[in-house]
Amino acid sequence: VIPKNIQLILASASPRRSELLRQMGEIFKIIPANCNETLQLNLTIAENATLLAKKKAEFVAAKIDEAALIIGADTLVSVDGNILGQPQNREQSAQMLSQLSGKSHEVTTGVCIIGKEPKYFQNFCVTTKVVFNTLTREEIEAYIDTKEPMDKAGSYAIQGKAAVFVKEIHGDYYNVVGLPLSRLYEELKRYNEFWKTKNNK
Amino acid sequence: VIPKNIQLILASASPRRSELLRQMGEIFKIIPANCNETLQLNLTIAENATLLAKKKAEFVAAKIDEAALIIGADTLVSVDGNILGQPQNREQSAQMLSQLSGKSHEVTTGVCIIGKEPKYFQNFCVTTKVVFNTLTREEIEAYIDTKEPMDKAGSYAIQGKAAVFVKEIHGDYYNVVGLPLSRLYEELKRYNEFWKTKNNK
Numbered sequence: 001v002i003p004k005n006i007q008l009i010l011a012s013a014s015p016r017r018s019e020l021l022r023q024m025g026e027i028f029k030i031i032p033a034n035c036n037e038t039l040q041l042n043l044t045i046a047e048n049a050t051l052l053a054k055k056k057a058e059f060v061a062a063k064i065d066e067a068a069l070i071i072g073a074d075t076l077v078s079v080d081g082n083i084l085g086q087p088q089n090r091e092q093s094a095q096m097l098s099q100l101s102g103k104s105h106e107v108t109t110g111v112c113i114i115g116k117e118p119k120y121f122q123n124f125c126v127t128t129k130v131v132f133n134t135l136t137r138e139e140i141e142a143y144i145d146t147k148e149p150m151d152k153a154g155s156y157a158i159q160g161k162a163a164v165f166v167k168e169i170h171g172d173y174y175n176v177v178g179l180p181l182s183r184l185y186e187e188l189k190r191y192n193e194f195w196k197t198k199n200n201k
Numbered sequence: 202v203i204p205k206n207i208q209l210i211l212a213s214a215s216p217r218r219s220e221l222l223r224q225m226g227e228i229f230k231i232i233p234a235n236c237n238e239t240l241q242l243n244l245t246i247a248e249n250a251t252l253l254a255k256k257k258a259e260f261v262a263a264k265i266d267e268a269a270l271i272i273g274a275d276t277l278v279s280v281d282g283n284i285l286g287q288p289q290n291r292e293q294s295a296q297m298l299s300q301l302s303g304k305s306h307e308v309t310t311g312v313c314i315i316g317k318e319p320k321y322f323q324n325f326c327v328t329t330k331v332v333f334n335t336l337t338r339e340e341i342e343a344y345i346d347t348k349e350p351m352d353k354a355g356s357y358a359i360q361g362k363a364a365v366f367v368k369e370i371h372g373d374y375y376n377v378v379g380l381p382l383s384r385l386y387e388e389l390k391r392y393n394e395f396w397k398t399k400n401n402k
Contacts, residue, residue: 024365128369133383163375164225164386168329173374174364182334185365 001188011060011072033059049110057112067117077154079105096155102134126180128171202389208269212261217379234260250311258313268318278355280306297356303335327381329372
């Protein structure tokens with residue numbers, strides 16, 4: 001989608017995000033952002049996700065000199081207004097899965113796109129509602145045994161064995177995996193239009 | 202999920218369905234059903250999907266002697282009440298994608314589970330609503346160039362490059378890929394309970 005002479009950079013170490021961007025057919029370089037991911041209590045969940053995405057994109061943009069477009073993203077899982085992070089141990093994992101059991105929660109991904117030469121800035125945020133089946137104690141324990149929950153926000157991977165726990169979703173599926181592909185594609189097209197206008201001048 | 206001494210059989214040649222069943226962690230054998238897939242005009246879309254799934258499961262069940270559980274499935278894509286099949290050429294593919302552009306359509310998967318020794322029968326049907334972005338002529342042509350639409354009902358693969366066309370879905374994502382994983386898992390658990398009751402007698 002983006003111009004051939006613009007280097008696309010994904011400011012994320014997440015293998016899921018790389019895979020999604022590859023699925024879109026984009027060619028890109030990965031430069032993980034190593035920045036402070038502290039949440040701001042005075043901001044909403046959507047604002048926090050967007051701010052973290054911006055921090056990541058800015059962190060990488062500051063290190064780059066070439067004509068590039070940098071994508072930063074951050075995904076937050078929340079239930080009843082409380083953000084669930086990545087579980088640190090079995091107990092936290094079991095507690096998060098119990099919180100998700102039998103009801104709906106929200107997955108919010110903030111995305112920030114920063115262009116260098118020409119300068120460009122865009123950020124946005126997409127939320128998907130996810131409805132879980134009621135999970136038994138045995139199902140939660142068996143799922144933790146697979147080790148899948150360990151590096152996942154909210155302690156599950158919809159693209160993995162937790163697929164069977166998800167009764168339905170409302171919104172973009174790929175947003176739950178880690179990148180809102182449909183909206184990102186629209187924004188990359190918009191950047192492309194911007195770039196063309198800039199270069200015809 | 203199902204008892205160890207029951208052979209699980211997928212009555213489908215679809216590589217997507219095999220992959221989904223594998224994602225659930227199930228071990229199974231594939232025996233494609235080779236039966237008449239004609240649609241019945243006097244039946245609804247949901248009834249047709251369920252009937253085709255039943256035909257496929259019955260076709261394979263008739264060939265099996267062992268203690269087995271056979272899963273048949275059929276996925277129908279429909280827009281404004283009209284079923285879209287698999288495109289036979291570029292023109293059909295372009296026409297289907299134009300029909301899906303900028304609005305919502307339905308993906309319905311019928312599933313039939315047939316058990317042999319002990320006898321078991323269950324069928325059900327799951328529908329997911331899929332909302333497409335507006336596609337340009339260029340996007341449609343570029344997508345057809347990828348060859349992805351060719352063996353797909355409705356001329357797209359949500360798990361492939363058409364991901365960016367899908368604004369949102371309402372329901373089970375995996376149902377759009379070809380198997381309603383969450384409901385299937387519930388039904389396999391139900392079969393397991395049935396089998397236990399049967400074998401404790």
